[in-house]
Structures are given as C-alpha cells and as structure tokens.
Amino acid sequence: MAEWFVAKSSDLKDGDRRIVNAGPREIGVFHKDGAYYAYSNICLHQGGPACEGLTIANVVDIIGPDRTYEGQKFGDEMHFVCPWHGWEYDLKTGEMVGDRKQKLRKYEVVKRGDEIYVVA
Amino acid sequence: MDMPRSDVRPVDFDSFSTPKHLEHAAQQAHKRNYQDFLIVDVDSHHYENESYAEVFEYIENPIMRRDAIDSGGRSTGWLNTQVGGQSLAGRIVRNKGRRLDKPRAAKHRDIGLTLDWMDSMGVDYCCLFPTPMLFLSAHPVPEVEAAMAQAYNRWLCERILAQEPRIVSMLYLPFNDPDAAYKTVKEFGGKKGVVGFMVTSPRYKSVHDNAFIKTYSLIEDMGKVLSFHAAYNWDDRALAMCNRFIAAHALGFMWFNMVHMTNWVVNGLPERFPKLKVMWIESGLTWAYALMQRLDHSYLMRTSDCPQLKRKPSEYMREMYYSTQPMEMPEDKSLLEATFKQIKADTQLLWSSDYPHWDFDLPSTIYDLPFLDETAKRNILGGTAAKLFNLDTKPVKKIP
Numbered sequence: 001m002a003e004w005f006v007a008k009s010s011d012l013k014d015g016d017r018r019i020v021n022a023g024p025r026e027i028g029v030f031h032k033d034g035a036y037y038a039y040s041n042i043c044l045h046q047g048g049p050a051c052e053g054l055t056i057a058n059v060v061d062i063i064g065p066d067r068t069y070e071g072q073k074f075g076d077e078m079h080f081v082c083p084w085h086g087w088e089y090d091l092k093t094g095e096m097v098g099d100r101k102q103k104l105r106k107y108e109v110v111k112r113g114d115e116i117y118v119v120a
Numbered sequence: 121m122d123m124p125r126s127d128v129r130p131v132d133f134d135s136f137s138t139p140k141h142l143e144h145a146a147q148q149a150h151k152r153n154y155q156d157f158l159i160v161d162v163d164s165h166h167y168e169n170e171s172y173a174e175v176f177e178y179i180e181n182p183i184m185r186r187d188a189i190d191s192g193g194r195s196t197g198w199l200n201t202q203v204g205g206q207s208l209a210g211r212i213v214r215n216k217g218r219r220l221d222k223p224r225a226a227k228h229r230d231i232g233l234t235l236d237w238m239d240s241m242g243v244d245y246c247c248l249f250p251t252p253m254l255f256l257s258a259h260p261v262p263e264v265e266a267a268m269a270q271a272y273n274r275w276l277c278e279r280i281l282a283q284e285p286r287i288v289s290m291l292y293l294p295f296n297d298p299d300a301a302y303k304t305v306k307e308f309g310g311k312k313g314v315v316g317f318m319v320t321s322p323r324y325k326s327v328h329d330n331a332f333i334k335t336y337s338l339i340e341d342m343g344k345v346l347s348f349h350a351a352y353n354w355d356d357r358a359l360a361m362c363n364r365f366i367a368a369h370a371l372g373f374m375w376f377n378m379v380h381m382t383n384w385v386v387n388g389l390p391e392r393f394p395k396l397k398v399m400w401i402e403s404g405l406t407w408a409y410a411l412m413q414r415l416d417h418s419y420l421m422r423t424s425d426c427p428q429l430k431r432k433p434s435e436y437m438r439e440m441y442y443s444t445q446p447m448e449m450p451e452d453k454s455l456l457e458a459t460f461k462q463i464k465a466d467t468q469l470l471w472s473s474d475y476p477h478w479d480f481d482l483p484s485t486i487y488d489l490p491f492l493d494e495t496a497k498r499n500i501l502g503g504t505a506a507k508l509f510n511l512d513t514k515p516v517k518k519i520p
Binding site for chain 1 (some may be wrong): 124131145211213
C-alpha cells in the first residue's frame, strides 16, 4: 500500500472531486459535506468511468399513509452516477443502489497537513 | 510509507470528447486484443436530426420540402416524435456532450463522430441507423414517412455511405406505404454500403399483408437483409398504461418485434421466402427464447392455424438472425447460456452496441462470457456479420 497525492485540501473544495491514477488503479476521490470518499473508477456494470458522472440525490416516491402514490421528491442520500449507463452508487458506501450486494472498491483517504492522499 | 507520484485530474463537465468518454472501452479493447480480429456492430446510431437542414433538401415534393424546411425539424413541426427521457435527466452525459464534441476531420461530422467511437470500442465496421426516425412509423401521414425515408436514404447514401467504407446501413423502409417500400428497395438496393433494409417495428401494418410480398421477393433476390428494428410507441394503447419510461421502453422494445415475429412465422413467410435473411434488432434475447416455447406449445395443438409450416415455429426462428443489445445479464449465467443455445448463437447472433444510446453494450459483453469459446466469440462479434453483409474480414480499426 502507498499514499497517493490527490490535492491540496484548499484546492479540493466541498463538492469537488479528482480522478487519481495510482499505479494501475484509477480512483475517484470526492469531497462532499466535509467528508472525503474514494472509490474505484471502474463501473461494476461494463467498466465505465463510475466516478466521473453527475452527483445527484436519490429519487423518492412519496407514498401516503393510506398507501396511495402522492408524487416524487429528492431524498437525502447522495449518489454518484456512471455517465455511460446511469448505474448509481451511494456516495457514503459505494454500494450500487439498484443491487446493494454490489459495491465499488473503497479506498481510505488521509489528510496530512494541507494535503489529501488516497491509500492504495 | 511510500509516497509515489500520482497522476491527478479534475472532472470536467464543460467539454466533451468521445475518445475521452470511451477511454475505458479502448483499454478493454487493448486488453482483449481486439486489434487481432474483426468486430462488426450491426446496430448503431447517429442523430440525423442534426443534419435535417441537409436532409430536407433531398425531399422531392416541393410542397413537403417547404413544410419540412419551414418546420426547422422541431418536434411540433412536420415530423412526429416520442416522449421519453433517454438521457435519464442528464445522468447520461453524452447526448448533451455531443454538441461540445470536436470529432476527427472527416467528410461529414457524423462520420467523424462515428469513427471516433468505433475505434475506441475496437469496431471495424458499423451498421448505422437514424435515431428520431425510429419513431417515424407512428407518423399519421404515410406520405410524409415515404417522403422523409426517400430523402434520408438519398442523403445517407451520398453524404455518408459513399464517403466512408467502414460505415454501412440497412436503409429505412417506409413500411406504411407498401409501394414506396418496394420502390425504396429498387432505388437503393445496389448503392454502396447498403447491406439491407430496416423496418422500424412500432407500427400497425401486418408483415404478412400481401402488399409486402413483392418487396420481400426483391430483397431476397438481391441477397440483402430484411431487419426489424425495435422501438417503443408510448401512444400504443397497451403501453399508454405505463407511467414510467422504463416500463414503456422495456415492454415496447420486445412487444412489437414479438407481434411481427409471430405473424411472420404463423403465416408461413419462412416457407415462402426460404433464402430471405431476416434479422431482429434491439429486443435483447430472452423474448426469442420465450416466444419459441410459447409458439411451439400452441402450434402442436393448432397446426390447422398455420398450414404452411412444415416444422415447429422455433425451428424457423432458429434460422433467423438476432442482434445482441440490450443483452440481458442474469446473475445465473446458465440462463443466458441456454438462450444462446436455443437461438444457435454461434451462427445466428450478431453483436450490436446501439451506441450512443443510453443502454449501449460494449464488445466485452460477448467477449467476457465464460461459456463461449474463442470461435463463437469471434463469430458473434464480427464473423457472422461479415458473411451476412459481405464485408472484408481484415481488421481496419485503430484503437487509440
């Protein structure tokens, strides 16, 4: 394992991300709501750049107390979306939201002074 | 702890490049040595609406030409369209991104865009189809379908197929006007790059209508392919019950091809046109296996309903051709293996990407299947298409 430089923390603002080529591995590093997350950039579907698409909240069907459908809203769970086919991943866990058994490989992110590193 | 040099880049949404978008596809192509063998994509697309200013000039009838040009190709104008969020509310980025793309220099922008994705995926030849025109079958005026088909086919033959040998097509058949369909085959059957003729499936003309018999005869005599390209029609009475795109799309792309295939078989068309090469495009594969079982089961009790048949329906279906995409990927791969066996995939299945549409497939969807040997993989990825379309088998791509 080695630590691979990602960015100075002042350059990786909240909402930003970087793609890091760490030897043979391609890793997406996200900074969101004060936390850092790092995942393999290879989509589990057909190998697309999983970390390079939109980040977007989950969509929720609103079901009333009488079990009738009342519409849709965005939820609180942030996803990142593979731009090839739309496979969505939970930003906090790397789980594929359509089938939570499937997960992107997660990497540890460390901060050393003003610098962010990913361990891979 | 080591601190080696890393290569870091931001994610950029303000530009778009097809080779960059498909960088991982090119990596797959190198890893699997696609440069060593032929890959043919039998179903891919361009956005012909971006060239409507050119296409409309090919409309023969001056009244229609003026109507079309005046409409500017808007969805509320001369041509019809379909509701449907193919780009998943922007989650799939290449549709918007295409406008920012700067393709390689070529005789037409669509040629440059097409060659860019072909090389990235490792594709040598592609069969190119339109996109919005897949819905033209639902246009209320058959004369408009016929006029637009003729204009598009002429434009495609002159501006694209005559200019780029790696791009071929099965031309749009204006099937709502049987005489126009026949004339289309007559006019274009011998043009460079024309490997067959394509019926867009979401329509309400029965394939066994006597009005089409002379067209089938002509296509058979020419040795070309007759294909049925699936699509949905959300205005169809059954599909209109669906409230979400996923439902209209998943059902629609199977439904119309199931109807046409059933009519094709039970009316004995395979017996009447034994040499006609028939291909079913973009319905995935499970529908065929399901329909084989369903029709065989009924046929054995109701042979008098289909007196022209000398064999079970599945035996005729097994002699037709199928494109792969969107290929179902069940967790239990033995189900997929059984489907491949039933449709005789080694000789009847042809890989297709459907690129750049939202549910495209890469060649690795076939190459990585554990139950196929190398010969079967190469047949499905290109060998069978080369025979069917009479293509040179030498690889010509340049994977970036």
